[in-house]
Amino acid sequence: QKEVEQDPGPLSVPEGAIVSLNCTYSNSAFQYFMWYRQYSRKGPELLMYTYSSGNKEDGRFTAQVDKSSKYISLFIRDSQPSDSATYLCAIKNAGGTSYGKLTFGQGTILTVHP
């Protein structure tokens, strides 16, 4: 079983739609949860970060974590063509200094068409 499972898509939605991206994980030791966005021909960039169960909102983006189900989600409201990218979930153990030992999902390719 993979440590982090993410549906690779591709996912295609019309502009203005609500997008839901999801990952599941198997290791209960994971405590930090991140979403990275990767545009074509670019490196990933951190979009959202959270370490607790519940919701975290940033503009049109909401990150949701359910530790009891080992399930994380990213919601995009009023999606725009500029949101078209690959979205990667990344998860990390708790404690200690960080050496960036993130476990990444496969990435979901999202296209928002006008």
Added chain:
Amino acid sequence: ETGVTQTPRHLVMGMTNKKSLKCEQHLGHNAMYWYKQSAKKPLELMFVYNFKEQTENNSVPSRFSPECPNSSHLFLHLHTLQPEDSALYLCASSHQILSTGELFFGEGSRLTVL
């Protein structure tokens, strides 16, 4: 501009060639990483350097040889590669003591092995 610069952006090499990938970060970070990104697979951590010292080698074949002369520069020396090594190689950096796990990625070096 993420503050992490990778060269070359594209590289084509034969299986008997020797080449090097270069990464430079202008963020004052102390930790640097090499990741491999292949189609339909999660990002794979290859090497981690903290204050120029290698702290992680994720069972990478010896045909990949990293070098970190200082905290701002990272190289990946390549020799006798295989076609399955064709991928996007991403360099990243982070603060050593940052516990959030945020990585700053370069735009990657697209490697094709013939």
